[in-house]
Amino acid sequence: MLSIKNLHASVEGNEILKGINLEAKAGEVHAIMGPNGSGKSTLAQVLAGHEDYEVTEGSVTYLGKDLLELGADDRACEGIFLAFQYPVEIPGVSTSYFLKAAVNSVRRYRKEEELDAVQFLTLAKEKMKALDMDPSFLHRSVNEGFSGGEKKKNEIFQMAVLDPKLAILDETDSGLDIDALRVVADGVNSLRSPDRTMIVVTHYQRLLDYIVPDFVHVLSEGKIVKSGDKNLAHQLEDEGYSWLRSHAEAR
């Protein structure tokens, strides 16, 4: 599904990703953990196609295509979805208007029939119900005045509607209380499927109790310094990230 080779990326001349290697197959859930500032969000944004980040070296292949050749919109149409750490507020654009534009743009790209107003509403309401969201969200401006938790739910809601092949969730747990976390995790888990790959970015191990990953990678200073299975997450929970420093010093 996704193959990242020796990926280097800079922003404003500062190198932030310093040679990332990652292979993710269909059906797998990969967790990326690491201390604040290690480059997790940068990796997520580079994969989604943010133009502020310049890829200086390496390659990313997605479903056999050179991902770095595609603009952010085409990547989304090809099935990549990023749930933002900080979802953007868009005053004046209602959630339903925005999401209908998105769904139909993706469907057009995939040469599928566009959804009419009724079909869209049926789909949206079904997904909202699963996430325990009030349908009135559809009429509110995208993320405007939403609480932190509501914004995160809204990201997962969009993911459910857009039905991606590769979902990247950036700190989806932050801002959620324990009940909301469960609902969101259930939503994410219900989207796990043999055809879908997920990359779950998180600072804390907490989320991984609910979304159990197949692989865990630890990112530090722009590199993956350790990979393992779900037990690595527990080890991090017990020991914190301080061992990384001694690890780095030892090298």
Place this chain on the structure above:
Amino acid sequence: MTTQTKTAAAPPKQDILDQYDAFRAGAASASDWLAPVREDAIARFREQGIPTQKWEDYRFTNLAPIARTKFRHASTYKQPDGIAEIAARMKFAKETAVELVFGNGRLMQTNGGEALPAGVIVMSLAEAMKSHTDLVKQHLAKVAKLDSAPMAALNTAFIEDGLFVYVPKGVHVEKPVHAIFVTDSGDGKAGAADSGAERLVSHPRTLIVLGESAEARVYETFTSRKGDAFWSNPVTEVVVGENARLEHLRFQDESGEAFHTGTIEATQGRSSWFTTYSFAFGCRITRNDVNLALLGEGIESDLDGLYIGADEQLIDHHTFVYHREPNCESREFYKGILGDKATGVFSGKILVHQKAQKTDAKQTNRNLLLSDSANVHTKPQLEIFADDVKCTHGATIGQIDANSLFYLKTRGIDEVTARSLLIYAFAGEVVERVSFPPMRERLQNLLYDRLPNGDELRGLGE
């Protein structure tokens, strides 16, 4: 009002002055009492002329193309055949209480009005001057100031016809009154207005009077055929009585070659509410003056605007809000979208008299620049002589937000559509304030027509 703008001598407009005598001779018999008003007005215009950029209030607004074009008064033109057709596109028909069509400033059609409440008068000003002389005399040219207002002075000198609305005490008019002002020189391929040819100038006059506790909505549409070159110079005088409520709106979508200089002069009585919208979709030069005097306690006023310019259009709004009495609240909310080499100007003056304590005046002007060559001049002017007041103003000039754009793209929306969506949303904040759904829809459709990939967005609205 006590403000005076320092005026530099401007060239009088001889072509217009030359026509004044002939016009007055023709118009005099209809309304003798107006003659001295006209005389005073033309004298004021003669003193002031067409403003140059040396006037502080016209610093960014170059009216030289108007100054150098030769104009002929609309009443000397034969009415072109196309006016009804142009007006038809703008009709709301049954949705309105009365709908009137004016061609080059003169009444051509009145539709509806049968079900108006007793005492309400909606008719052409020319007719009202004859049938309701005292009422008209009491207010006409009493509100509009002619100091530092050469365009209003010129309009006043040439008062002939326009819209008259009177709503007596305690009466509510449910549906809006809609006047469609078509300007048409009958020359669809006119080209640049200042190319040397003689152009039509029209001075429609509107007078709206609401008695105590009356309620109404009055909308004015200014339209033309594409490419026609002319100058429209309308003045609307508004008297909002005590405790009355009026929603007024000007929608202007005229030819890209046209000049438009518009004035709104309003006074409000105690505890009244008045809102006036300006939707200016750009002709070659647009200059709108909105002057509002709050003459009682407990008044609320809203001045909202949306201007959208492209090509080399200039759109200038000057607002002046005068707080004379205590405990009033005024809110201004103007937004501009400028593309290509267009220029936007916003100047908002708020004058608070020393006895106008507890004034709450708020002014917001936001501008979105769509190109590097577009520009905006925005200037708040606060003159506050009371000490216990709340006056806030904020102006922003920016581009489309890159984060929002990226967010939309990560959802599969292409760049062009995403930009259009964000522009639409920016404009929508003003459009959605209008109370009349068919007008909102018209404005939305106009935005969709103008925006790249707008047709795609149109389908999302429901």
